Amino acid sequence: MSKFRKLFKNKARRNHYIVGMVILIATAFSFILFLQRFAYISMSKQYDGVNLEQRTKQKYEHVNKVNAKRGDIMDVNGDMIAGDSTIYNIYAIVSKKSKTTAGKADYVVNKERTARILSKYLPLSAKELRKYLTPENKKQYQVEFGPSGRGLSIEIKRKIAAQKLPGIHFVELPSRSYPNGIFATNLVGFTKADNANDANSNISGVMGVEKYFNKLLSGRDGKKITKVDNSGNELPDSEVIEKSSADGSNIYLTLNSKIQQYTEILAQNIDEKYAPKDLQILVMNAKTGAIEAATQRPTFNPTTKKGLDNSWRDTLVEDQFEPGSVMKILTLSASIDSGNYSPDELYKSGTVEVGGRTIGDWNTAGWGYIPLSQAFTRSSNVGMVKLEEQMGSKTWMEYMKRFHIGEKTGIELPGEVAGRISFEHVSDQAMTAFGQSVNVNTMQMLQAFSAIANGGKMIKPQIVQKVVDPNTGKTTKSFKRDVVGQPIKASTAKQVQKAMREVVTKNYGTGMVYNVPGVKVGVKTGTAQIASPAGGYLTGNNNYIFSVAGMIPYNDPNYIVYVTMKQPQKMTEAPERILSEVFNPLVKRLVNQGKSPTKATEAGSQYVSIPSLLDKSTNDSLTRIKDLKLQSGVIGTGNKVVQQLPASGEKVMPDQRIVLLTNGAMTMPDLSGWSKNDVLKFAEITGKQVTTKGDGYVVKQSVESGQVINGSGKIIVTLKNK
Template sequence: MKSVKIRKSPRRNRRVFGRLLLLIIAAIFLVFAGRFAYIAVTGHIAGVNLTKRSQKKYKADAVIHAQRGTIYDSLGNVLAQDINAYSVYAVLSHDYVGPNKKPLYVTDKKKTAKVLSHYLPLSAAKIYQQLTPANRAAYQVEFGGAGQNLSLSIKRKIEKEHLTGIYFNESPTRLYPNGTFASHVIGIAQAPKGKESNNQGLVGVMGIEKYFNKQLAGQDGYRNFARDSYGYAINQKQSKVKTAKNGQDVYLTLDSRLQSYLESLLTDVNKKYQPKSMNAVLMNAKTGEILAASQRPTFNASTKKGIDSIWRDTLVEDGYEPGSVLKIATLAAAIDSGHYNPNQYYQSGSIEVGDKKISDWQTSGWGMIPLSQAFARSSNVGMVKLEQTMGPKVWQEYIRKFGFLKPTGIKLPGETAGTLQYDRPLDQATTSFGQGINVNVMQMLQMTSAIANNGTMIKPQILSGINQDHQLKPIKAGKPIKTSTAKSVLQNMEDVVYQDYGTGQVYQIPGYRVAAKTGTAQITDPNGGYLTGTSNYIFSVAGIAPADNPQYILYVTLKQPQNMTDSAENILAQIFNPMMKRALEYTKKAEKDPQQQVKVTSVISESTTSAQKKLTSLGLQTALVGSGNLVVQQLPKAGSIILPNQRVILMTNGAMTMPDVTGWSKNDLLKLAQLTGIEIEIKGSGYAYHQSLAANGLLDGVKNIKVQLK
């Protein structure tokens, strides 16, 4: 049987295939149409809100940083101020283009290197090398430290060169024009670290910068704007802007003249005797104003050199046994409570308390002596006698009355309250001469203020005010003792300095009457007991002057000098005597010339003629920076409180020109550097007499000016 072949029609097959393909296409179309309809109606895809995604792509928020407030001293001098620093970088990737494929990357590397070498401390060859990295795929390059912390004037000059592919990052930074200057008190502000710190301003991490961070920081604003696919801003009229609220200015009680002198004295003693630490504070006895305060080790707030040596503000954060200076409180408590008989004799040298022997610093003693000599001789045995006569309960009450065991409340972070070891009779006895009790520097100043103010204790203050509100008033911390008691203790403090048996004769200052108390405190050994050796002590002195009308209290501590080539008293006197004398001389000068301080008025946007006339009428000097006829900036700022005859520097709207700085002080030169952004290298001390750039010379392009003082 023959097989039958069935022939398929090619035309029919094509028709079937076409219908099948059409159905597939229709099905795909319906799927996409449904998908598009879903997206159009809901605005979502895969859980993503497309409307918000689109807005995010074509809208952007720009943070408007608030300017951090300025910190001033009591005379209106700038101690800390915001400036913007810039870092330069170069984009190398050819993928970075603008509209119409316009190159936004570096197109001429040799020219770029040559131009940048005029503004950065790098050679053209070095810059060219960095612009041609081994990794050709590098998107962008930076220039290390040489390309960072550029001033606004340098940034503008580079921008005027119109170099393709060169861009800048802006970051706020803090200017501390005085360098090593109450560094732990003023503190520092810096950008926070970590990924979350992007677009954040500076944050105070120490001292006043930390304590008043909220007030100084202000509140950032923002600008919400539309942008095109290339990232360029469009429709500026539709931008939403929230204005930044700048930080408030903080005024301190510090006096730059006295502070600078104290820093110099501490530096000299620190180099010569190499103590492990030092503290020194000068306080106005009547108001509690801290006029000068510093410590060693310290650091340069401008360069940050030395900052790793110690972060603590030892004036408030460190507790220590004060030693014999606390005998001021012991004597005052005994007199005030009626347990002091100056004519009572006792055997000096040593005394048994429980099973322990307490000795005088002169272990053989001075024989039988009256209690009236115990304080001036700094006799431990005499103080123990007073404590035993008072009894532990009465003595402890006075410890608390004098403000120990609780912070003074000074506006500095981390103030310690102190501790008291008071369980056994031995503990109670040793507190009478400053052992077994931990205090801070400010507590000691507060205690001493009761002696200087007829029994009324004054709180130490570092804050003069916020913004224009800086009318400081004394804050009473109580009246622990009677007026008669304070006068009696003050006389005993004079005996320390002027009696032939006093331990502080070295603190006499010709022309002035000084009252003081010396101290030598043992240092606790981590292994138990106390350290031994001639230098293993905290040596100290607290002084009041003039004794007949107290104006100042100066307290200095010196811990473990490693090069003790002089006696402790002679070392401390190298700080105490010149510092107290300088303060007293300022007081005498002010009494002879009782001019009031001047509040600087604003002259910005006024003509130079009008501005100079207005400031001169206030008793101030003026100096112009620039050749224009309109004032655009001024230092000190409006509202600053300064002394008569100080200089106000005015920047005009013309080209920046160098003023004649003959006779200018260091502080005036620092103001000039701050205003112009130009580094001024100052050599010598005194007043300016030579400048490397002549008066009226153009400052444009100048990076450094040298000024000699004498």
């Protein structure tokens, strides 16, 4: 005690002692805190909210995603409709700091030469390319070439890579191949990358079958885990952990490629000649409900996406419309089946007053007093109103429900609309009997027509035949004939079939133009008014939806063909004559299937498969095109082909034009006699801004033939009908 008193009497020693004790206590306390923190980190494996175990794994483990292969889409015979592919985006390094591993320049050394060579393969002029290669920001490392430098095919990529241009590189991206070009495009759909700039990105369906079955087609991604050092190099003999991917299923559609290709040709012909706002063509197997062909206009190319802006939906299920007089097939069926049909009863045709509204026949003067048996054949609206009145609105509505009008069919396509029936007013009830005041989609109508074809049994339309596991080859799901109801008796169906035949054979029938020699066709024609946004209906000769529904043969149908055409802008022929340009040759094709080899060959020769002409000499290519009975158009003065439209593998009608871009100076061809479609090919392959005036075929061009067009501004092309 006395020792401590002495110690504290010495002020200096006392201060040293106190400081020492404080340091000792602080050190001990810090050590305890450190131990606590260390114990906590050891047990929780976290620091500052960061999972240290995961952080270490990230540093010393490399996880690679193993993409599953997207399933293929096939036709009914296993021919490819859609499959996995690869596209390329091109970019150029412009920073002089970039070197290869060998120390050589890895940037664009000669901009003039690079621009000149790239202009042969990209739809950009050398001047435009030089502008891209000379960015305003002098510190910029690399440049891209806008939309023209994206989505390049493997063929174009290889051609550019072969030039060995310093600083020119490519990004490989997953894509989807559609080898048939325009082929039930809106029904099949297309895909897009989930991340357009990620080479390891998945792709997803955004329309049609690609969208509806996206999960099945996508499969399941896997992953591969490897051990790496601080520099990211894989450690030798390290354990590799791998989770296998599961490839997507292959989907077989009911489409028949031969019939589908021919349908596309017929549709394109109508589109070019008559320019309808909408066109739909469907072929259904009457026995099974299988859709063997389906197309629409406008449509788009699923590879280039050309035309997509005007065709961003599948109108076959996503559009609803008033069907017009083809609805009379159901009205006659309901009248007969309900026991209210009196075929010999006379009625006054022309016009009739219903609920304060005047309803008229297409021939408003009428045909005087005629029997009800002629109402269907003549397509008399007044006659159908008479049948609806005799049945009563309640009975008629019951039959529409039996035919599932106003209900979705449930076909395996996204976005199907249910349609609706306007039935509040007496006049609306009467108008539904001839296909106005009722909205449907085309699949609904096909389903309803199938009851007449199958002895009263109604068959659901099918677009998918089966789903197959690509690993085992086993069918995991198959789609069989699906009877969804029996709205009418078999005896009723027979009477309606006979009535449809008389539309073609009677001299007062509205479908005489659809008579196909040697084929017993039964049809019903349709002319539906189009509702006006301002109320009421549009007026004018072309402001209708014209249609024809046919059964082949009428008395035991194998096929149902349904064609609709909305507002043809160039109605140079009667609407039924226009539709017969689709219906009649299509019927001939259908009945010729499976017959003699000679006939089968003739049927198949209606379209031409485009060969690859890239890297071929210009003269040899022109000879090949002539041998294929196609027309040609050459852009440039070179002796070798560097681009072509349509692309190889696509199928076109005979006498269509292939446009070639050569490796010489880009010169203006003589466009005289070219169709508007040909001019659009010219604009696409050159990347030039082309304005068209008029319709038909080229009679004048603002840039003279032979003039170099690399630096040209807008090109104006004038067309006239022949």
